[in-house]
Amino acid sequence: MSTIDQIDVKVVAIEQVAPMIKAFTLEPLKGELTPFSAGAHVVVEMDGSEQRYRNAYSLMSDPNDNRQYQIAVRLQETSRGGSIYMHDQVALGDELKISPPANLFAPAWRAKKHILFAGGVGITPFLSYLPLFKQREVEFELHYLFRSHQTGAYSAELAAEFGDQCCCYDADQGKRCDIAEVMSGQPLGTHFYICGPESLIEAVRATAEEMGIPASAIHWEEFAGAKPGLPFKVELSRQGIELDVAADSSLLEALEGAEVDIPNLCRAGVCGQCVCNVTEGEVEHRDSYLSDTEKQSGQVIMPCVSRAAGGRLVLDI
């Protein structure tokens, strides 16, 4: 990502919207923000003391509002630190850099009905869907699964605003969502969307498969991002340099740290932008973009999430 594309923003509000979730309101330092499409995200750059993090967060404000953007960050204590930085270090009035919005999770507007499954902080992209659903008067249901001791932001407001169209399931109150029941008997042209942990995505996809619901009617976004792994070395054969990739840093971050610009959009192994050619070394593939054949070939890697399987990789860069 070239830095020219980045937008300088200022944090104008921080709100604790659930025990583990903070919402940040961002305003541009100058000019206006662009309107975005429902489901879009931005990559927020954070300059930590030891390393620079770049995490993707869904925009949850009204897509037509170009005065400010809102994101929500769930504290992930076991992750590599980006969310801890946002929770502990970022204060009111701080300046951050964000990428322009990109969208890998837009509603399928041809659908006759939309069914949304949100898990915890996975509610965020759907918050940008809802104003448009309302405006276009499309049929939808929101199924919101959370644990009120940790997540569940905006559940009361959503329930109040959308009534029967919004079902809340608080696992801390013992309320469970019967996914099969939600999905059965839905009319032709229904599309399903999932944003949440992998287990929720898998559960919905498996139910759809079981019921014979077409795979192209199921849309999901994981809020995974890079997970830590073992440290390794990477050699850039064309540039003739060698870099260290630390355990809690992604390969993409290591490359960016060395001023090697790699195009990227999702930083979660989904969009395919960051693909690099591998000339030596084994890859531990963690993306959901490459086909199995491509993965087996061992010739390509998605550096935003994937790592070396051994101690060393050589990339054709």
Next chain:
Amino acid sequence: MQTEQLNGVASKPAYGPVELNPKSSFHLFVAEQLLPKAMECLYDACQPNEGRKEKAVVEDASDPELRNLLATFPLNGTLYLAGTEPFLWRVASHARALGLCPEQIRLMAPVTRERHLFCCHCHTITEGVTYSPYACSGCGAMLEVTDHFSRLHGAYFSFQANAEDSADMPEQREVN
């Protein structure tokens, strides 16, 4: 030359063998004329455990009867189509508009290789075309037939064959 480039466009649909979708609760087989043998076989092979199956002959892709059949189509139904290429794609596009996903619509190879031509000059669709150039039934222009296929119109894009030099009419060739 322009023509060769246009003919290199790979939007011409390819038709693979059609398989039944065992997970469907409703299987609808629709043919333009009598059910072709391949579709009869498929229909006979279809033994839905809990679901239903139905077959229908519909001459017109916009037939209200077909619309009725599709109106009650379940989310996990599968539509199998046989007929000429324009028929297949017109029914498919109605079905898409009603909410069917692409993988719910399974097309058997067209029963003839006749094409519908879309004339880019007068927008008339000329039917039953098997060779190129071919006279447009609307404006009379001799049309070069391309492999650029519009799934929406169920027709192939075509344009005046001798547009640059009226004396330079390409030789007639068959199109498949």
